[in-house]
Amino acid sequence: MEPEFFTLFLAAALEPNRSSVVLVLLGGRGSGKTRAGNTILGTRVFQEGRPTTQSSCRMTSVLGREVTVVDTPGWPIVQSDASSNKVFQEICQGLALCQSEPHAYLLALPITSSFGYEEWQAMEAHLWSFQATVWPRAMVLFTHADQLGALSIQEHLGRQQGVLQPLLERCGYRYHILACSSSSFPLTQVQELLVNVYNMSEVNARATQEIRRGMLCWLRAGEKRSGKEMMRHHARRIVEGVMEMSAMPRGKE
Ligand SMILES: Nc1nc2c(ncn2[C@@H]2O[C@H](COP(=O)(O)OP(=O)(O)O)[C@@H](O)[C@H]2O)c(=O)[nH]1
Numbered sequence: 001m002e003p004e005f006f007t008l009f010l011a012a013a014l015e016p017n018r019s020s021v022v023l024v025l026l027g028g029r030g031s032g033k034t035r036a037g038n039t040i041l042g043t044r045v046f047q048e049g050r051p052t053t054q055s056s057c058r059m060t061s062v063l064g065r066e067v068t069v070v071d072t073p074g075w076p077i078v079q080s081d082a083s084s085n086k087v088f089q090e091i092c093q094g095l096a097l098c099q100s101e102p103h104a105y106l107l108a109l110p111i112t113s114s115f116g117y118e119e120w121q122a123m124e125a126h127l128w129s130f131q132a133t134v135w136p137r138a139m140v141l142f143t144h145a146d147q148l149g150a151l152s153i154q155e156h157l158g159r160q161q162g163v164l165q166p167l168l169e170r171c172g173y174r175y176h177i178l179a180c181s182s183s184s185f186p187l188t189q190v191q192e193l194l195v196n197v198y199n200m201s202e203v204n205a206r207a208t209q210e211i212r213r214g215m216l217c218w219l220r221a222g223e224k225r226s227g228k229e230m231m232r233h234h235a236r237r238i239v240e241g242v243m244e245m246s247a248m249p250r251g252k253e
């Protein structure tokens with residue numbers, strides 16, 4: 001099977017459960033994942049105030065819907081083998097905690113710091129093994145959005161240099177903002193985030209159907225192709241047989 005086809009096959013096979021929402025938080029250390037998780041779930045279920053060292057999964061009902069959030073440890077920007085391996089293992093652990101394929105992978109990025117080449121490399125090192133499943137369902141989650149002041153997110157993005165644009169491109173230009181200051185709870189932003197995630201999973205579900213249809217056509221075409229190849233093979237064998245017979249010394253009639 002060709003690798004690209006295999007990736008599509010995986011994406012189609014791992015369809016999320018549509019009756020609930022499962023979100024996985026990923027990102028660098030201190031990017032605001034744990035705070036975002038608590039904000040989305042509307043309660044302090046993940047421990048804040050210290051770096052997250054283990055992945056954990058929490059579920060609550062948000063706006064009438066069952067929402068599950070998986071919080072993961074952040075990856076270090078300057079990598080050492082030991083710490084990177086530990087984070088990588090915990091990300092694997094976090095993905096294993098999901099009962100079904102997550103609806104969205106939220107890539108936390110604080111708007112207060114820029115996303116440069118080093119950050120890109122750290123992200124690549126930790127997500128490389130999951131790229132087939134992560135990128136089709138990834139969304140950049142801009143945290144610390146309360147620090148934007150009078151600036152709109154579009155204006156902020158327009159001012160950014162570095163590799164933020166390629167990252168957004170990779171995420172299909174899906175992004176969302178979350179202002180998790182300790183003084184206010186951004187209910188509207190959480191609502192919008194869940195709507196965005198729902199819309200993305202609807203688009204993905206339609207794409208999945210298309211992939212399934214495509215796979216069926218491909219398999220049927222394959223059957224026909226192999227049927228034709230078989231016929232060609234038999235025809236070749238008959239021709240070869242005839243030629244062999246005609247080359248044989250003939251006995252006296
Ligand atoms: N003002 C503000 N602070 C935030 C926001 N999100 C996170 N923080 C703070 O940033 C620090 C790191 O956040 P945390 O969620 O622990 O990051 P993590 O390592 O990615 O889980 C903490 O001190 C948080 O209180 C935000 O949206 N606004």
Ligand SMILES: [Mg+2]
Pocket residue numbers: 033034035050051052071072073074
């Ligand atoms: Mg954390």
